[in-house]
Amino acid sequence: MGHFSAHKQHGITLIELMVAMVLGLLVAAGIVTVFASTSNSNKAQTQLALLQEEGRFAITRLSNDLRMANGQYCSNTGGVASNTGSNNLYMDGLRSPKVYAKDLLGALSDVTTNWNVAPYPATPVAPYYLPAFLSMRGYDCSKTSPCTPDVPATFLKTMGTSVGARVVGASVLTLRYMSPSRGWTLDGINSTVSADSNGKLKSVTLKPATGEPALSEFQAGHLAMLADCSNAQIFAVDAPSSGVLNVRAADNFSESSPINQQLQSAPRLFDLNTDLLTVTYFLQVIDDGNGRKVGALMRRVNGTSEEVVRGVERLDFLYGVEDSNGSTRYLSASGVDTRVNGAINCPASVPSVDSSAPASNPAGCLWRAVKSIEVHILMDGQVPLYTLTPNELSYTYVADKITEPKAPDDAGRVVKPVEQGFANPVLRREFSAMVSLRNYNP
Numbered sequence: 001m002g003h004f005s006a007h008k009q010h011g012i013t014l015i016e017l018m019v020a021m022v023l024g025l026l027v028a029a030g031i032v033t034v035f036a037s038t039s040n041s042n043k044a045q046t047q048l049a050l051l052q053e054e055g056r057f058a059i060t061r062l063s064n065d066l067r068m069a070n071g072q073y074c075s076n077t078g079g080v081a082s083n084t085g086s087n088n089l090y091m092d093g094l095r096s097p098k099v100y101a102k103d104l105l106g107a108l109s110d111v112t113t114n115w116n117v118a119p120y121p122a123t124p125v126a127p128y129y130l131p132a133f134l135s136m137r138g139y140d141c142s143k144t145s146p147c148t149p150d151v152p153a154t155f156l157k158t159m160g161t162s163v164g165a166r167v168v169g170a171s172v173l174t175l176r177y178m179s180p181s182r183g184w185t186l187d188g189i190n191s192t193v194s195a196d197s198n199g200k201l202k203s204v205t206l207k208p209a210t211g212e213p214a215l216s217e218f219q220a221g222h223l224a225m226l227a228d229c230s231n232a233q234i235f236a237v238d239a240p241s242s243g244v245l246n247v248r249a250a251d252n253f254s255e256s257s258p259i260n261q262q263l264q265s266a267p268r269l270f271d272l273n274t275d276l277l278t279v280t281y282f283l284q285v286i287d288d289g290n291g292r293k294v295g296a297l298m299r300r301v302n303g304t305s306e307e308v309v310r311g312v313e314r315l316d317f318l319y320g321v322e323d324s325n326g327s328t329r330y331l332s333a334s335g336v337d338t339r340v341n342g343a344i345n346c347p348a349s350v351p352s353v354d355s356s357a358p359a360s361n362p363a364g365c366l367w368r369a370v371k372s373i374e375v376h377i378l379m380d381g382q383v384p385l386y387t388l389t390p391n392e393l394s395y396t397y398v399a400d401k402i403t404e405p406k407a408p409d410d411a412g413r414v415v416k417p418v419e420q421g422f423a424n425p426v427l428r429r430e431f432s433a434m435v436s437l438r439n440y441n442p
Contacts, residue, residue: 043385044385044387044388044392044427047381047382047383047385047426047427048381048427048429050381051311051379051380051381051427051428051429052429054309054310054311054379055377055379055429055431056431057308057309058297058308058309058312058377058379058431059375059377059431059432059433061297061299061308061309062281062297062375062377062433062435063375063433063435065175065177065279065281065299066175066373066375066435066437067435067436067437067438068175068177068180068437068438068439069135069136069175069176069177069370069373069437070135070136070175070176070177070367070368070370070437070439070440071177071178071180071437071438071439072095072097072177072178072227072232072439073178073183073227073228073229073232073268073270074227074228074229074230074439094347094348094349094368094369095230095231095232096129096130096131096132096135096232096349096368097129097130097225097227097232097233097234098127098128098129098130098231098232098233098234098258099124099127099128099129099130099233099234100127100233100234100235100236100252100253100256100257100258101223101234101235101236101251101252102236102251102252102253103236103251104130104134104223104234107222107223107272107273107276108134108176108276108278109278109302109303110152110155110174110278110280110300110302110303111134111152111154112133112137112152112174113133113134113137113152113364119363120133120363120364121352121353121362121363124253124353125253126253126256127253127256128353129352129353130234131352131353131362131364132346132349132362132364132365132366132367132368132369133363133364133367134176135175135176135367135368136173136174136175136176136367136368136370137149137173137174137333137337137364137367138171138172138173138174138317138319138333138336139151139171139172139173139333140171140316140332140333140334141159141166141168141169141170141171141172142169142414142415143168143169143414143415143419145158145159147159147171147172148333148334148337149333149334149337151166151172155280155300155303156172156280156282157284160285161285161293161420161421162285162421163285163286163287163293164284164285164286165284165285166282166283166284166285167282167283167284167285167295167312167313167315167420168415168419168420168421169314169414169415169419169420170282170283170295170312170313170314170315170316171315171316171317171333172280172281172282173280173281173282173317173333174278174279174280175278175279175280176276176277176278176279177276177277177279177439178225178227178270178275178276178277179275179276179277182213182270182271182274182275183212183213183268183269183270183271183275184206184208184209184212184213184268184269184270185209185212185266185268186204186226186261186267186268186269187209190207190208190209191204191205191206191207191208191209191269192204192205193205193226193260193261193267195260199259199260200257200258200259200260201226201233201235201247201257201258201259201260202246202247203244203245203246203247204224204226204237204244204245204269205243205244205245206218206240206243206244206245206269207243213271215240215243217271217274218240218245218271219239219271219273220238220239221239222237222271222272222273222274223235223236223237223271223272223273224236224237224245224269224270224271224272225269225270225271225272225275225276226258226261226267226268226269226270227267227268227269227270228261228265228266228267228268229265229266230265231259231261233258233259234272235247235248235252235257235258236248236250236251236252245269274302277301277302278301278302278303279299279300279301280299280300281297281298281299281300281315282298282300282315283295283296283297283298283312283313283314283315284296284298284305284307285420285421286307286310288310288382292382292383292384292423293421293422294310294311294380294382294422295310295311295312295313295380295420295422296308296309296310296311296312297309297310297312297315297377310382311379311380311381311382312377312378312379312380313378313379313380313417313420313422313428314376314377314378314397314399314415315375315376315377316375316376316377316399317333317373317374317375317376318330318331318332318373318374318376318399319331319332319333319335319336319370319372319373319374320370320371320372320373320374321336321344321366321369321370321371322347322369322371322440323344323345323346323347323369324345324346324347324348325345326347328371328372329344330374331366336366336367336370337364337366337367339361339365339366342361344366345361346361346362346365346366346368346369347369349365349368349369352365370437370440371436371437371440372434372435372436372437373434373435373437374432374433374434374435375432375433375435376397376398376399376430376431376432377430377431377432378395378397378428378429378430378431379428379429379430379431380417380422380426380427380428381426381427381428382426383426384423384424384425384426385425385426385427386425388425388426388427390407391405392427393407393408393424393425393427393428394406394407394408395408395428395429395430396430397413397430398430398432399414400412400413400414408424408428409424
């Protein structure tokens with residue numbers, strides 16, 4: 001009788017295999033989901049960190065220039081304080097350099113307002129004080145052109161969504177101040193002045209001290225500014241010869257010469273063309289190199305523009321001005337330019353170009369009365385993140401009077417990102433600062 005041995009079958013059934021595969025897929029899907037979620041979260045956090053860093057840098061760069069706006073050598077105010085009359089408040093008058101040179105505008109960069117443009121005065125024919133509208137001027141811009149007041153097209157492009165255009169809805173500000181690191185000290189030993197018997201300035205002899213600019217930097221045709229803590233004068237000089245700058249009568253108003261300043265007043269000579277900085281801030285559309293358009297904060301100094309930081313969509317200013325009664329109020333650029341349609345009187349200052357009294361409120365006079373500037377910028381993350389939730393896309397922007405997070409396309413926004421040519425799915429944050437003008441508030 002034969003013997004047979006039984007063999008058991010080993011392995012898994014098809015059902016067991018399918019269950020195992022499903023469980024494996026679920027585990028793999030979970031891992032992928034966790035990885036994707038972590039990756040998206042990391043991208044958002046990285047974008048937010050970069051956005052905050054660049055926002056702080058932009059505000060710091062803006063604040064440094066705004067703080068110096070209208071800055072002269074020493075303070076912007078001085079002289080004998082006058083009684084405002086209405087509230088028995090005594091206020092120092094606003095200082096301004098006296099101009100003896102015939103061609104002042106030729107020495108300035110990015111001139112925003114020319115002579116003979118109503119309501120501004122005609123070309124002067126006699127010495128005058130530097131008018132307020134040449135010290136600073138801002139422009140409010142919405143999504144339609146022109147801005148108020150209109151931005152000069154001579155040095156800035158129009159608004160648009162194409163690369164190179166100004167960003168739609170972003171304001172513009174041009175300000176001027178003397179560079180605190182420039183100029184030559186007239187100590188009466190190394191650098192001296194020469195005057196005639198009537199005290200009229202004839203020449204200035206410069207021997208640069210350690211740390212002062214080389215004399216070769218003062219080029220032929222440049223204007224000079226002689227200033228102390230009480231007065232400043234702008235006049236034409238001949239090209240430097242052996243360190244001597246002679247007052248050039250032909251390029252100054254006839255029968256008028258700058259007055260010699262005493263050494264006790266710590267006078268200093270400046271090259272107006274280079275030492276008076278004309279700084280203009282605006283936003284420009286640029287290509288980020290990956291086919292995307294982003295906004296960039298631009299800083300234009302004496303005619304040369306440079307990029308400060310990318311990812312800036314909005315730029316808005318509010319100006320704190322002091323009126324004739326000593327009260328401070330915050331106005332838009334249009335309000336400053338027109339004195340709110342003539343409702344605000346300017347504080348006491350030097351006579352206007354047309355020799356009228358300060359009380360006549362010459363055109364643009366409130367630009368010299370700006371004591372502080374409130375600046376707002378809106379930063380974006382630049383790179384679209386399509387996984388952001390509606391809550392993450394929402395943001396505030398006080399300049400639009402939106403103080404609670406709203407969607408990018410909210411109807412209350414003055415201008416929407418898509419109207420500027422920018423992508424919606426990016427993080428956005430507002431940065432702001434209140435800047436006190438140091439030369440107005442010693």
